[in-house]
Amino acid sequence: MHEMSMALSIVEAVETKAREEGAGRISGIDLVIGKLAGIQSESLKFCFSAAAKGTLAEEALLQVEEPEGRGECGECGRMFPVSFYYAECPDCRSLRVKIVSGEEFLIQSITIEDQEGE
Amino acid sequence: MCDTCGCSADSGAVLRKPGESDYHVHVSESGHGDHHHEGDHNHEHGHHHNEKKSRTIALEQDVLHKNNLLAERNRGYFEARNIFALNFLSSPGSGKTSLLEKIIPFLQKHFSVAVIEGDQQTTNDAVRIQALGVPVIQINTGSGCHLDALMVNSAVKELELQDNSLLCIENVGNLVCPAMFDLGEALKVVIISVTEGDDKPLKYPTMFHEADICILNKIDLLPYVDFDARKCRENAMRVNHHLEWFDISAKTGEGLPVWLEWIENKLKRR
DSSP states (O other): OHHHHHHHHHHHHHHHHHHHTTEEEEEEEEEEEOTTSSOOHHHHHHHHHHHTTTSTTTTOEEEEEOOOEEEEETTTOOEEEESSSSOOOTTTOOOOEEEEESOOEEEEEEEEEEOOOO | OOTTTOOSOOSSOEEEETTEEEEEEEEETTEESOOOOOOOOOOOOSOOOSSOOEEEEEEEEETTHHHHHHHHHHHHHHHHTTOEEEEEEESTTSSHHHHHHHHHHHHTTTSOEEEEEEESSOSHHHHHHHTTTSOEEEEEOTTOSSOOHHHHHHHHHHSOOOTTOEEEEEOOSOSSGGGGOOOSOSEEEEEEETTSOTTHHHHSHHHHHHOSEEEEEOGGGGGGSOOOHHHHHHHHHHHOTTOEEEEOOTTTOTTHHHHHHHHHHHHHTO
């Protein structure tokens, strides 16, 4: 259940940013969760609604982009898509594959609504 | 509400010391358990808007950014004082504490050793380590399923660490979540025991991918269980071909000299 601590970290980070910007509320949050990041996006969304209660992000819509993993063969240098940590090079069959992307877990951007005029 | 000191910190980690029932420090960003909760500083901005406007602001911030920054601070502190920090990770019951109980008596003849114990509840493990005569602090994570860099940072402040020493951090027994949290350690040590399945590295690949060292424990039980040690190692290497591997029985001491020599070499070279 590390998704709950992740959800809390996200709420903290976006609230800090939104307050800096003087926002009234946060309406959207764009996340990038690589397929190899070890995060279940459904579970994260579930936790997020609890974590965001009573905060500026309470009504925020989570948009999640989930890029595929990419590996680079340590023998022949070929780049290819990987869906798991154990990957085999499609060319030379080597198992010495370095994961080059797909592990990212980022808050890309937030959409904020300014406070209503006083 | 915290039932020990009555503060409102109803979640969050607590530091404890074995045998000192009064000792009780909440892990908080403001430092030594004083309950000034941060955040909620609602600074008013002077500008007024007449209509509601929607804006998108780029952040491109790692969700674990805060933990990672703090982990790097821990790492810098360890490096400056030449402290070799190992983060021990495994499922519950694979023998993390037993392994520490076995190696510490040998290592402490030549080096100072300190231990941070992580569990949801109890100081049981810290009591076992304290019996060896080394400084130990227990982190109780409450509902938390892993240690994070802030907990370790707070625990380190309460431990009197020596220069040129070994710091063993025993994480909460869990093969999933602790893999995500950098604590500032030099290396991650994952332990698997032969009473588990030999496909564990495939079932929990993130942990084995993140680890630097894998210890196969309880090898004295191999004749009695359906565990293929060679297959397990193969599975682990498929997930992470950089893994250093040690076969050990914390109970009989088999394989221990090789692992001890490895640690001693790391400590001497520093």
